[in-house]
Amino acid sequence: MATAMALRVIRRKASIAARGFSSSCEAEKAAKPINLFSAINQALHIALDTDPRAYVFGEDVRFGGVFRCTTGLADRFGRSRVFNTPLCEQGIAGFAIGLAAMGNRAIAEIQFADYIYPAFDQLVNEAAKFRYRSGNEFNCGGLTIRTPYGAVGHGGHYHSQSPESFFCHVPGLKVVIPRSPQQAKGLLLSCIRDPNPSIFFEPKWLYRLAVEEVPEHDYMLPLSEAEVIRQGSDITLVGWGAQLSVLEQACVEAAKEGISCELIDLRTLIPWDKETVEASVRKTGKLLVSHEAPVTGGFGAEISASIAESCFLRLEAPIARICGLDTPFPLVYEQFYMPTKNKILDAIKATVNY
Amino acid sequence: MAAAAAARRLSAASLPLRHHHLLLRPFASSASGQPPIAVETSVPFTGHKIEPPSRLVDTTPSELLSFFRDMSMMRRMEIAADSLYKSKLIRGFCHLYDGQEAVAIGLEAAITKKDAIITAYRDHCIFLARGGSLVESYAELMGRRSGCSKGKGGSMHFYKKDSGFFGGHGIVGAQVPLGCGLAFAQKYTKEGTVSFALYGDGAANQGQLFEALNISALWDLPVILVCENNHYGMGTAEWRAAKSPAYYKRGDYVPGLKVDGMDVLAVKQACKFAKEYALQNGPIILEMDTYRYHGHSMSDPGSTYRTRDEITGVRQERDPIERIRKLILSNEVATASELKDIEKEVRKEVDDAIAQAKESPMPDPSELFTNVYAKGLGAEVFGADRKEVKAVLP
Numbered sequence: 001m002a003t004a005m006a007l008r009v010i011r012r013k014a015s016i017a018a019r020g021f022s023s024s025c026e027a028e029k030a031a032k033p034i035n036l037f038s039a040i041n042q043a044l045h046i047a048l049d050t051d052p053r054a055y056v057f058g059e060d061v062r063f064g065g066v067f068r069c070t071t072g073l074a075d076r077f078g079r080s081r082v083f084n085t086p087l088c089e090q091g092i093a094g095f096a097i098g099l100a101a102m103g104n105r106a107i108a109e110i111q112f113a114d115y116i117y118p119a120f121d122q123l124v125n126e127a128a129k130f131r132y133r134s135g136n137e138f139n140c141g142g143l144t145i146r147t148p149y150g151a152v153g154h155g156g157h158y159h160s161q162s163p164e165s166f167f168c169h170v171p172g173l174k175v176v177i178p179r180s181p182q183q184a185k186g187l188l189l190s191c192i193r194d195p196n197p198s199i200f201f202e203p204k205w206l207y208r209l210a211v212e213e214v215p216e217h218d219y220m221l222p223l224s225e226a227e228v229i230r231q232g233s234d235i236t237l238v239g240w241g242a243q244l245s246v247l248e249q250a251c252v253e254a255a256k257e258g259i260s261c262e263l264i265d266l267r268t269l270i271p272w273d274k275e276t277v278e279a280s281v282r283k284t285g286k287l288l289v290s291h292e293a294p295v296t297g298g299f300g301a302e303i304s305a306s307i308a309e310s311c312f313l314r315l316e317a318p319i320a321r322i323c324g325l326d327t328p329f330p331l332v333y334e335q336f337y338m339p340t341k342n343k344i345l346d347a348i349k350a351t352v353n354y
Numbered sequence: 355m356a357a358a359a360a361a362r363r364l365s366a367a368s369l370p371l372r373h374h375h376l377l378l379r380p381f382a383s384s385a386s387g388q389p390p391i392a393v394e395t396s397v398p399f400t401g402h403k404i405e406p407p408s409r410l411v412d413t414t415p416s417e418l419l420s421f422f423r424d425m426s427m428m429r430r431m432e433i434a435a436d437s438l439y440k441s442k443l444i445r446g447f448c449h450l451y452d453g454q455e456a457v458a459i460g461l462e463a464a465i466t467k468k469d470a471i472i473t474a475y476r477d478h479c480i481f482l483a484r485g486g487s488l489v490e491s492y493a494e495l496m497g498r499r500s501g502c503s504k505g506k507g508g509s510m511h512f513y514k515k516d517s518g519f520f521g522g523h524g525i526v527g528a529q530v531p532l533g534c535g536l537a538f539a540q541k542y543t544k545e546g547t548v549s550f551a552l553y554g555d556g557a558a559n560q561g562q563l564f565e566a567l568n569i570s571a572l573w574d575l576p577v578i579l580v581c582e583n584n585h586y587g588m589g590t591a592e593w594r595a596a597k598s599p600a601y602y603k604r605g606d607y608v609p610g611l612k613v614d615g616m617d618v619l620a621v622k623q624a625c626k627f628a629k630e631y632a633l634q635n636g637p638i639i640l641e642m643d644t645y646r647y648h649g650h651s652m653s654d655p656g657s658t659y660r661t662r663d664e665i666t667g668v669r670q671e672r673d674p675i676e677r678i679r680k681l682i683l684s685n686e687v688a689t690a691s692e693l694k695d696i697e698k699e700v701r702k703e704v705d706d707a708i709a710q711a712k713e714s715p716m717p718d719p720s721e722l723f724t725n726v727y728a729k730g731l732g733a734e735v736f737g738a739d740r741k742e743v744k745a746v747l748p
Contacts, residue, residue: 060589063659086559086595087526087587115525118560156446156508158524326726331446331508332497333722 031213036206039181039214040069040146043188044107046218048077051105054192056082058092058109058146066111067148067207093119093145097127097197100140105192113149113201114158120166127197128172141195146188148204149177150242150292151338156331162293162324164240167199168270168302174198175269176223177241180206182214186221187267194223203242210245226273228280232262234352235286238277238303240266243290243339250344259352269299277303278310285316286351290339295323317354320347388414391685395620396677402602404609404638407627411619415687417463421618422678423696425455428479429675430697430704431488432648435478435495435509438708439652444495448509451479453647456674457582458483460621461550465629467517468545470536472529473552475510476582476646477522480552484519486512488707489714498714505717506725527553527560530579534570537577537632548576548632550625556587558601567605567637574636578628579605581641582615588650589659602641615642616672645672 034042048054056073062084064071074082085092089110096108110116116123123145131139151160167175174196178184184202191198203210229244230251239247244265251261262280266272281287287307289300304319322339330337392410399406432452438444451458454476461471462483473480478491486502494501495509502512513521520536523529533551540547557563558581570577581601585592592599602610609631613624621642628638645668649656656665669676682688 059587063589066588066653084590084594087556087590088559088561090561091559118525118528118562154445156510158510159447325722327722328726330506330722332505332717333719336719336722 029215029217031215033211034181034214035208036178036181036184036202036210037067037069037208039185040188040202041071041073042214042216043185043192044070044073045076047105047107047189047192048073048081050218051193053103053142054081054105054107055099056107056109057085057096059085059087059111061109065109067202067204069146069202069207070109089115089118090122093122094126096143096145097122097130097140100142100197101130101138103142105142105144106140107144107146107192110145110147112159112204113147113163114161116145116147116163119145123167123173123197123199124170128170130172130197132172139195140197142192143197144188144191145197145199147199147201148207149201150203150205151329151334152205153334155329157329160329160334162201162241162291164199164201164269164291165293165297165299165302168299171270172197173270174223175201176267177201177203177269178267179203179241179244179265180210181212183221183265183267185214186219187223189218190220190223193220198223201241205242206245221267224268224271224273226267226276227265228262228276229265230261230263232260232284234260234284235288235348236262236264236277236280236284237288237290237344237348238264238266238300239290240269241292243292246339246341247290247344249341250348253341253345254348257349259348261348266303272303274306274310277307281307281311282314285314286319286354287311287315288320288322288344288347288351290322290344292324292339294326295321296326298323317351320351322347388416390414391418393619393681395614395623396617397614397620399620399624400602400612402600402605402610402612402639403607404611404631406611407623409623411623413619413622415682415685418678418682418685418687419696421459421463422675422682422693423700424459424483425618425675425678426697426700427488427703428452428455428458428482430700431478431482431491434704434708435492436648436652438492438495443712444509445497446508446510447475448495448652449476449650450648450652451476451646453668453674454582454584454615454644455479456618456621456677457552457580457615457642457644459674460618461580461625463618463622464625465548465550468547469629470518470520470533470540470547470549471552472520472533472536472549473522474526474529474554474557475522475524476554477510477512481512481514481519481522484514484517486514486517486519488704489710492708492711493714496711496714497716498711499717500711500714504721505714506721527557527562529553530557530560530563531566531569533577533579534566534575537570537575537637538573540576541574546633548578548629550578550580552580552582554587555581555583555585555592555599555601556590556595558583558604559587559595563604567608570637571605571608576632577637578625578632579608579637579639581639582644583641584644584646586646586650586659589654591659600641602639605637605639608637608639610639610641612641612643614672615644616668616674617677618674 061070062074096106099106178187191200300321395409432450458479490502497505510524511522530551533549537549602612614620
């Protein structure tokens with residue numbers, strides 16, 4: 001039964017993701033429909049091609065990586081710029097910070113976001129504070145950590161987690177999560193070229209499922225700018241990454257019942273685009289935030305608190321958070337844990353009819 | 355203990371007729387009434403800052419037969435798990451042990467259930483060796499209620515507290531410092547027990563390992579660090595990831611022993627030696643030179659980073675089960691057809707266990723919220739439509 005349900009979830013996601021829902025595609029330029037891992041791959045090719053001081057490394061990346069994101073890079077750019085590291089996340093992160101501190105673009109892969117915790121100390125205590133504590137004499141701005149996050153339907157405890165909020169608590173880092181192939185390419189190139197250390201979480205559920213037209217040329221999408229991807233008047237929905245496709249489905253369902261939802265992709269979690277969310281909530285008077293990570297202490301909590309402060313008199317209902325449950329990511333009953341379309345739809349109705 | 359007895363029973367049940375004949379021989383001299391057999395290990399042990407043990411290993415006909423049976427069982431279990439995964443009955447991640455059976459079996463033969471074992475995610479066969487059942491294994495793999503972790507752990511998280519198996523751990527290398535903690539606790543109890551902390555060649559390059567080594571050497575902890583070197587950390591060959599792939603030397607001030615991990619008798623000898631050493635002196639590293647036939651996990655075909663010839667070569671030259679088969683035949687412990695019969699029995703046991711595990715229901719949905727803390731969260735949770743699952747946690 002669980003399998004059947006999981007399959008249904010996948011199929012639902014596929015139908016949505018396959019459409020793609022980037023609105024800002026520059027149609028006049030050459031664009032081909034590709035999936036998300038290919039878009040990442042394109043971005044990495046461009047990053048290495050345009051900057052001779054860019055490096056890509058991590059566990060198994062020379063062979064293409066477990067999700068094929070680094071395929072072909074070693075052949076084209078050589079093994080001294082694209083290389084495998086031993087299996088040692090703390091070492092990878094520390095090494096990357098050092099490489100970046102010498103003025104290079106260090107693009108490091110942590111194979112799964114679930115394995116980023118051994119590197120946590122390096123990222124929080126070394127990467128994030130390097131510039132501040134040296135009075136701007138040193139920095140590791142060229143650092144970008146790429147790592148796949150989130151559910152895949154059957155990943156279990158250690159291949160499914162969404163650890164973004166830990167890093168959102170650390171001034172000095174940027175945290176970016178794309179929702180689609182086109183977004184992934186533009187945002188990843190921005191992270192790589194941004195003069196601050198960035199952590200780029202890739203929605204692994206969408207690596208193959210999400211397909212959309214992605215311009216072949218070199219382009220960047222702005223960091224710290226949220227995007228309104230669906231206009232509406234009754235309620236504002238905010239999310240990021242793979243959750244956007246679930247939110248989009250909920251919007252479609254809600255529309256059938258006459259509820260007009262405004263959907264915002266936050267894209268960059270820190271520093272986040274408060275203005276766009278505020279403007280939307282001032283219009284709709286209601287807010288729902290949704291993410292896969294457990295609800296308690298998730299980044300949804302920060303958004304809720306900020307909006308409650310700035311839009312207190314305009315809010316017409318309590319802010320709803322539809323997120324992962326406060327349990328470890330489960331092996332069985334993943335669908336109960338997840339912030340599914342029906343949970344969101346239910347909360348939309350409850351909030352609108354408050 | 356009960357588990358050990360059960361394992362013995364399994365083996366005894368499978369004893370072919372010829373063996374009973376052996377038991378009746380008047381000149382039988384060992385305690386069990388069987389003539390002991392001394393076998394020389396295939397290759398010598400190599401020591402680092404320690405004098406290696408003798409290559410001559412004592413065994414008995416019944417031990418050889420139980421080794422054969424138990425390793426065949428593990429092999430069959432893993433191959434059947436492969437098919438179950440492909441038919442989507444097993445979800446999540448699944449790492450198979452076939453090829454490495456001699457490590458689990460040889461280790462178990464040298465120690466007692468009061469000794470502790472802790473390992474990484476390639477844990478199915480260690481669980482079985484510690485006395486776990488096939489049904490519990492398959493039920494766990496399929497996320498069913500009668501699994502050894504109530505279906506909540508899955509492939510990577512098998513545990514068996516009553517026989518000192520501290521389980522499968524998901525994060526590479528993270529279990530090794532835990533093993534030191536176990537050993538520290540054992541040192542207090544003064545029961546002459548030790549901990550075996552297993553990790554792979556990939557994990558050997560994790561910083562935690564060196565922290566664990568220093569702690570255990572500093573405090574003379576009775577811990578044996580067992581590096582199961584199957585030569586590939588996922589798709590990366592050992593020499594691509596390690597400046598020194600001589601993992602038994604990586605402890606520097608901690609002595610080490612390199613062991614043919616495909617030779618169950620060598621593993622037994624080394625583990626017995628290491629336990630005695632660790633109780634007297636503190637930590638020691640055992641590097642088991644072994645090989646996994648399957649890829650790293652089910653998403654790795656295991657053929658992109660190594661040649662077919664390499665895999666076939668190991669199967670032909672070093673396979674742990676074939677080695678024991680030859681020993682049994684050359685010592686006339688059993689005939690080839692009797693061994694075939696054992697393999698058939700094993701196959702049937704595995705099939706029966708799968709059928710039984712499939713009958714086990716999914717865990718109750720409320721299990722999603724239990725065991726997060728000793729007591730629940732006191733929070734209200736609900737499912738997809740606020741009706742499907744609604745529970746106020748205690």
